[in-house]
Amino acid sequence: MSVLRIRGRALPTGDWLDLYADGDRWTTDPVRGAELVAEGWLLPGLVDAHTHPGVERPGQPLDDELLRTDLHRHVERGVTMVRAPGLAGDPPDWFGRDPDVPRAVHAGLWIAQHGQFIDGWGRRADLADLPRAAAAQAASSGWAKLIADWEPGDPPLPEAVLRDVVARVHAVGGRVAVHSQQAAGGAAAVAAGVDSVEHGMCLDPELLPEMAARGTALTPTLALITESLARVRQRPDGPRRRWYLAGATGHAALAAAAVEAGVVVLAGTDSRPHGRIADEVRALVGAGIRPHDALGAASWAARAYLGLPGLVPGAPADAVVYDADPRVDLAQLDRPRAVVLRGALVSAAQSTRAKLA
Ligand SMILES: [Zn+2]
Incomplete structure (x- = not known):
């Protein structure tokens, strides 16, 4: 199974992040052959x-x-x-x-x-x-x-x-x-x-x-x-x-x-x-x-x-990804582009892989 990757603007700061799931931990160290599963606005779930x-x-x-x-x-x-x-x-x-x-x-x-x-x-x-x-x-x-x-x-x-x-x-x-x-x-x-x-x-x-x-x-x-x-x-x-x-x-x-x-x-x-x-x-x-x-x-x-960090290296590898800033468009919350749980893609909009391919 290839390593999962997401990238985009991460909240709360809005800083650009490129994240790889090393098992159940996020890392910013690039992993060769990682699969980019979603790009957009990133939240730690x-x-x-x-x-x-x-x-x-x-x-x-x-x-x-x-x-x-x-x-x-x-x-x-x-x-x-x-x-x-x-x-x-x-x-x-x-x-x-x-x-x-x-x-x-x-x-x-x-x-x-x-x-x-x-x-x-x-x-x-x-x-x-x-x-x-x-x-x-x-x-x-x-x-x-x-x-x-x-x-x-x-x-x-x-x-x-x-x-x-x-x-x-x-x-x-x-x-x-x-x-x-x-x-x-x-x-x-x-x-x-x-x-x-x-x-x-x-x-x-x-x-x-x-x-x-x-x-x-x-x-x-x-x-x-x-x-x-x-x-x-x-x-x-x-x-x-x-x-x-x-x-x-x-x-x-x-x-x-x-x-x-x-x-x-x-x-x-x-x-x-x-x-x-x-x-x-x-x-x-x-x-x-x-x-x-x-x-x-x-x-x-x-x-x-509840004791869990956000989207930082070493944090548990959870995320939800939206196409646009959900603070500006709350309707984004109804249609996440992808949901990552414990370093694995658990839910994704149908077009995600096609769009990124
Ligand atoms: Zn109750």
Whole structure:
């Protein structure tokens, strides 16, 4: 098998790069006989930092076959890495490893207090046992995912419990992601020093500077939250409707303010159908975030946050290649010229080889 080569302007800098895949590592040292598979605008692959692949409907068990199919949808759209902050079961060994699926980090089963979260999913524990459960999960997969708040009126996780969760998870070298869609849960999560706030709906914007200072990331899942608005508006008035409308209406402004404040913002899609990361980038741009930053949230900035370098010599050999600068033309995101994963071409526009031949 010949060595794969790509070249073009690499983001985030826009510098010209000519890259060769030496196994799963990029190198700029020319390799004789390398096959140029794509030329254009190069990114180190896209990242969906909040996705729960492998289930048809909430509450169902993890389906390994569907998991692979869902991950293929991600790869086709240029996603070379996912973070699954909660899965419907322990993933199979090939998750994050097989040649045809993205790299992956995950938090195993969601962890929630009794009486909250989706029936059939996750693990429930008494408040006193939550920190131990979170640390055990993080010790095995690197992340733990806690449900800090659920329905309006439900008690959120107390800040003291979240502090204990963070201390125990960090002690085993893990990180803590927290689901929050209410002001009190979000405030407790930020004060406790969690590593990432997921959704963050209704979060007090005054907390953004603290998040920036502590390196707490925000995954706004903006497209997911705003696309429900029309449906929720049709519902009869009540606390749940008022809560959702208030939070979702202000969510785009919150996401933009987070970027402005210097918070690490990550692009995530959450729900089916899979492979919609471009929609989240467009939603972030629609919120007023510069295309450069919105794309970074779905690529180089997210990779850096998850511990992977971008397109530099020695980096893992992932890339997505576009015909034109995707910051100028976001529609490029819907039709990558080529997707390279672990040094191999996993997806390519039909005309790629003909064009370069
Ligand atoms: Zn989620």
